[in-house]
Amino acid sequence: MKFVYFTHSLSSCWNHGNAHFLRGVLRDLVGRGHDVVAYEPENAWSLASLLKDHGEGGLDAYRKAYPELTSTSFADDADLGEMLDGADVVIVHEWNEPRLVAAIGRIKLQGAAFTLLFHDTHHRAVSDPHAIRQFDLEGYDGILAFGETLADVYRRWGWGSRVYVWHEAADTRLFHPPAEEGRREGLVWVGNWGDDERSSELESFLFRPAQTVGLTLEIYGVRYPDHALKMLKHYGVTYRGWLPNARAPEVFARHIATVHVPRRFYVDMLPGIPTIRVFEALACGIPLVSAPWHDSEGLFRPGADYLVARDEAQMESHLHAVRHDPDLRKSLVENGLESIRSRHSCAHRVDQLLAILATHGVRTPTEMSA
Numbered sequence: 001m002k003f004v005y006f007t008h009s010l011s012s013c014w015n016h017g018n019a020h021f022l023r024g025v026l027r028d029l030v031g032r033g034h035d036v037v038a039y040e041p042e043n044a045w046s047l048a049s050l051l052k053d054h055g056e057g058g059l060d061a062y063r064k065a066y067p068e069l070t071s072t073s074f075a076d077d078a079d080l081g082e083m084l085d086g087a088d089v090v091i092v093h094e095w096n097e098p099r100l101v102a103a104i105g106r107i108k109l110q111g112a113a114f115t116l117l118f119h120d121t122h123h124r125a126v127s128d129p130h131a132i133r134q135f136d137l138e139g140y141d142g143i144l145a146f147g148e149t150l151a152d153v154y155r156r157w158g159w160g161s162r163v164y165v166w167h168e169a170a171d172t173r174l175f176h177p178p179a180e181e182g183r184r185e186g187l188v189w190v191g192n193w194g195d196d197e198r199s200s201e202l203e204s205f206l207f208r209p210a211q212t213v214g215l216t217l218e219i220y221g222v223r224y225p226d227h228a229l230k231m232l233k234h235y236g237v238t239y240r241g242w243l244p245n246a247r248a249p250e251v252f253a254r255h256i257a258t259v260h261v262p263r264r265f266y267v268d269m270l271p272g273i274p275t276i277r278v279f280e281a282l283a284c285g286i287p288l289v290s291a292p293w294h295d296s297e298g299l300f301r302p303g304a305d306y307l308v309a310r311d312e313a314q315m316e317s318h319l320h321a322v323r324h325d326p327d328l329r330k331s332l333v334e335n336g337l338e339s340i341r342s343r344h345s346c347a348h349r350v351d352q353l354l355a356i357l358a359t360h361g362v363r364t365p366t367e368m369s370a
Helices: 018-031 045-054 056-065 098-109 129-133 148-162 199-213 226-234 245-252 264-268 276-283 312-324 326-343 346-359 365-369
Strands: 002-006 035-041 072-074 089-093 115-120 142-145 163-165 187-190 217-220 238-241 257-260 288-290
Touching (some): 018 035, 045 056, 056 245, 089 098, 098 115, 142 346, 148 163, 187 199, 187 245, 199 217, 199 312, 257 312, 276 288, 288 312
Parallel strands (some): 002 035, 002 089, 089 115, 142 163, 187 217, 187 257, 217 238
């Protein structure tokens, strides 16, 4: 089959977490023999920011890790009919311009044969619903929502059974434990500062506990304003700047543990949706300790796959235990890996996507001949 995906950017993961999941899904589709085309708009904000900060060299890690993937940039006046020619499945990510989303829907309404899905992996449906309601989705066959609570929003908007929960996952071809264990020390946190929506949580569940317990802490990410950098300096945190996602496994492999600090929207308004870093960290075999987060969909086994701290004191206790108890670390690693390998890889999500498409009458050549 021919899959066409419209993304904000495939080549850049600079403040663009969806690229992590998308790369793994598209690579798995390619590996199964499907024809995959990815389109991204010219001058995409994420790619422009990456190139401004790091130049073309900033793309090296992605290109090396994903040689089978390419993307094509398009201008506002691009011929969508030509771009969609021969497509069996078209998926449009929500971080695209409303006019593009609507234009693709009109082509579908005019009789195009492809199955058309809208893919939402953000909190805007609850944090800025007007922005999402601007999208004209009349021609779309269904919604892929990256969590049950987000799917409920679309159901309330009238999509009913045409909403499918499609969680993110780890690309286990890239995210896996190191082939040989080396020296590990200290904590690592990979995440962007953003708009101060979790600054107090980072202070109370990461910076201060690490300092109190005596664990060194390295942080990777972007969009750290001056006041954030001053806070890091105050707590003795080493700030490493942007990390290409393709290099995250090697960074996880150098540390004894990492921490999950969800953004406020995912705690208060969209519970049950973890950051993709949870999937990736567990896939790499690094012990994980989480700030308060309710796994309402039962994706994992809290307390077994990772530890959950209800407050700062318990975070200190957990970090102290992880630091000094090798049996605890071993148990967390083994359990976390089991959960990822049994149901949270990008290959699992491709299986699910193909099953969703089958309900719309889309079947692979192998399925059709069976």
